[in-house]
Amino acid sequence: MSHHNEEVTAKARSTHWRAVASMFALNGALFGVWASRIPAVKDLHGLSHSALGGLLLLMAAGAIVAFPIAGWLSDKRGAAQVTRILGVLNALALFGLSVAPGPLVLGLVLLAFGAFHGGMDVTMNGWGAEVERWAKRSQMSTYHAMWSLGAGIGAGTGYLAITFGFGLFWHFLMAGGGLLFAALLFSQDGWVSKPNTESRGAVFSFPKGALILVGLLAMCASMGEGAMADWSAIYLRDEVGVRPEWAPIGYAIFSIAMVVTRLSGGWVNRLAPPQKVARVAGLVACGGMVLAILSPAVPGTLAGFVLFGMGLALMFPLAFSRAANDPDVPQGQALAGVATLGYGGILLGPPVMGFIASATSLTVSFAVLAAMALMITVLSGALKVPE
Structure with missing residues (x-):
């Protein structure tokens, strides 16, 4: 069944939405499962801050190539x-991370995990944009909400696994397998994407023209998102001094803040044009991170993380919608270009944080995130779709 002659009914709309949403949730959940156990992986292989940063850089490299x-x-x-194919490969790579015997193999598997994860990011955004155009509704922010929800669920499995004493092997096998099964079940909707014949060969995908600024804006948001995933637990444990099993709570509530904001994204987008939304959002995120750093007590730090999540939440969906509807560049190419900078940020953020933290302190590297958030406000004009 092809969707191109299918009528837009409420039932078809929800079936196709659910299929795309399940893939976004899977992609986020596999990432969340991994992120929740980074402190355990760090201890298991005896890695320093900068060695961990270097390994996370391999994950980034895999994605950027993909x-x-x-x-x-x-x-x-x-x-x-x-x-769908990349979803299966992504889950297999996650499982591979749990059985890596030493840092060398771990690095190679992280390269593959990054490649499948990043490749899936590009294709699922393309699929989402197709369904969004077909449904004639703004849906991108709800898909990204499902990514954040997945990431939160994935991080939650980490809390359970640590509490009940599950090692990496059983945690990644059970969580990865269960999540993959559920996602494949929900993604069977008969949607067949039409290939785009004008597309030229795969060269290193860098955005052109106005899309460069769109990509930079996505990068500023995603560096914050990636840093929260990989360092917030270590920050709360080492700098703020919370108990180890509570350390993942920072990323969990940051993810919840992103989910709630993204679910209200359609409403926010009707309220104001994207460039205005971004201008305010950058200030909210910056203020949140400043509060998190300066707060003398844990609740203040967590409140700052919530504001930081709210501020960053809509930047990705807005950047991807802007790219997918670019008047001059084919969809796959435009999305890959913005993703190179955008997801490059999610993946480059953590190793950069590691290097800054090694040279100064983790608090200084979190202050850099506040500055990045401010850049969103500066770049907000790029989201205006040309007439």
Whole structure:
């Protein structure tokens, strides 16, 4: 069944929405499962801050190599079809992380995990944009809400696994397998993506023209998101002094703040044009991070993390919608270009934080995030869609 002649009914709309949303949730959840156990992996392999940063850099490298290839495959073979395959590979790579015998193999598996995770990011955003255009509704922020929800659920499995004493092997096998099964079940909707024949070969995907600024804005938001995923637990444990099992709580409430804000994204987008939303959001995120750093007590730090999440939440969906509807660049290519900078940030953020933290302190590296948030306000004009 192809969707191109299918009528837009409420039932079809919810079926197709659910299929795309399940893939976003899977992608986020697998990432959340991994992020929740980074302190355990760090201890298991005896890694320093900067060694961990270096390994996380390999994950980033895998993704950046995969973006243009995924964009090209998506244009050639269809976004929906490629997304499902990458979902399976992503879950297998997560499991591989639990059985890596030493830092060398761990690095290689992280490279693969980053590639499948990043490639899937590009293709699922393409699939989401197709369904959004077909449904004639703004849906992108709800898909990204499902990503954050997945990430929160994934991080939650980490809390349970630590509490009940599950090692990495059983945690990653049970969580990864269960999440993959559920996502594949929900994503069977018969949607077949139409290949895009105009797409040229896969070269390193860098955005052109106005899309460069859109990509930079996404990068500022995503560096914050990536840093929260990988360092907030270590920050709360080492700098703030919370108990180890409570350390993942910072990322969990940051994720919840993002989910709630993204679910209200359609309403916010009707309220004001994207460039105005971004201008305010950057200030909210910056203020939140400043509060988190300066607060003398844990509740203040957590409140800051909530504001930081609210401020960053809509930047990705807005950047991807802007890219997918660019008048001059084919969809797969435009998305891959913005993803290179955007997801580059999610993946580059953590190792950069590690290097800054090694040279100064973790608090200083969190202060850099506040400055990045302010840049969102500066770049907000880029989200204006050209007439």
